[in-house]
Amino acid sequence: MTNLFNIGDLVRVGDALPPGHIRTPMFLRGCNGTIIKHFGSFPNPERLAYGLNGLPKINLYQVLFKMDEAWDGKGDYADGDTITADIYETWLEAI
């Protein structure tokens, strides 16, 4: 399927609190990051988790976040440290 985002795009992770099997970690919800890789499209794990076929497939990206963005200055990390996470397209919006 066509990918909505490309490498270098700035994105914001959704800050929704849906019930169910969710792969987007809580500490990254609502954070801004940069797309650094498009892995391809895969069956949706949030639907696979309930015995469904997970179709249509959704795009999965590697997203880079500044630690400051993820932890809001609270934590044990150095200036400029970053963290990456694999996030599905349904959780991302352009900024």
Next chain:
Amino acid sequence: MTTRLISDLGGLPAGSIDRSEHEPTMTERRIDAMMILLRAKPRSFWVSDENRRTIESLEPTTYAESAYYERWVLAMKSLLLEKGILTEAELDEKVSEVRSRKQLAKI
């Protein structure tokens, strides 16, 4: 109100990480093998996402107090029942059979 999943620990206070290693015990190997056999073809009873969902849905105290492979056993039991592959009665029967066997072995 939806709260975070029981497995979503990122950013929560957790103390230090136990980095000690151990060889898998025979019980752990057996649990691992059973999980693989249930998920692989030709059975294909469930996929890893269903396994994760089931582990996340464990009663919170049970989740917290269970070791990694104990959670796998609980998830297997729950999924086998959910999918109608085993019934509660069949499980109970097998458990009492094994218990009585162990009891006999002690005599």
